[in-house]
Amino acid sequence: MTKAFLFDLDGTLIDTMPAHFKTWQIVVKEMGSPLEGESLMNQLYGNGAELMRRIVPGSNFTEEEAREIVAAKEERYRALYGNEITVLEGAREFLDEALAKNIPMGIGTASNQANIDFALDKLDLRRYLSAIVGADDVQLSKPHPETWLKLAEELNTPPEHCIVFEDAPKGIEAALEAGMKAIAITGHFSANDFGAYENILQIVPSLNVLNINELLYL
Template sequence: MNGTMINDMGYHLDAWYKILTEDLGASLEREAVKKQMYGKNDELLIRIFGEGRFTADEMAELSVEKERRYQQTYKPHLELIAGLPAFLEKAYQQGIPMAIGSAAITFNVDFVLDNLNLRHYFKAIVSAESVQISKPHPETFLLAASLIGVPPADCIVFEDAPKGVEAAANAGMRCVVLTTMHTREEFEGYSNIIAFADDYTTLDVDAL
């Protein structure tokens, strides 16, 4: 969802950078924070600070606070990536089952779907709370495929991050990469990528 439906990852980076460095005292450059932005929020905190630094409740509070800051800053700019409205509508009209498989918490998924009135397009929503292990583990995408009744080999994942592409590969799924946050060069070595795109204006439902 983030970085593949809406181009918001810079706002997530700003929120995380300020919380990690200004509030929590981590000595990290922005590029280092960017590289840690995959998986669940608590997993990110553990990767940076180690096990035991925060309780589960403290991590949950930090997660919600980070998302509150992100939403407040990003909401005036909230919109779908160029070409995606027509892409979603065409797929929907053709009866192609679609799901969201995101490491975002439900609080953020609802923020996007309800503010942009998108919920009717998706047969299933898999968020951070839906799985035990986040990307690059394949659980997110395998659960999404199961919920829409499509074999993994017949699914196409839309991703913006290398770890997401890795999760798709681990699930046995092909992948389209949106270069909203990372360059093509950062995806070298992944054999399941079938297309790169800056947005959806160059992607065709029938061709895919």
């Protein structure tokens, strides 16, 4: 059976993490959070109330309040830094080759639909994708496996035939829980940060060092 390629978006296909981080720094400082630098970066996964309670210690936001804060942050991110986002080195070439080989591809991300649409249309990435699962489509964010399992279902591919491409350990953990193999992309995390996950096939600095033909037979 043909493999399906399941991609995270931010930090895996597109270079947005510095912009997201700068925006979160502004937001949490305004909310009185003591987190900054690496302490803040390590907490930037997931979504909704669970995320906000971690990055603003002592807070007790309702899910509705948290989603409003996150949505406002994302709007601010697009306004401040939207013109700076780019496709990561090697990503488009990898997508072109996979598309030519008719490999089913989709995105599983914690971004909301507005951010997804903004990035895919601005960078002309939508044409590569057969399915998209974002924050608005799931109940539980990574490291819960729901995102990857739902994306595999939409791609009509069993989890054991899916390869996840991720730049964050929590996304790799979600792939492990979903029964999927994964490729770890180093960037904001080092190779050592991925050492605990037995589902990793390779740890690479960028997608363009991968051999797609080899991946199909792993």
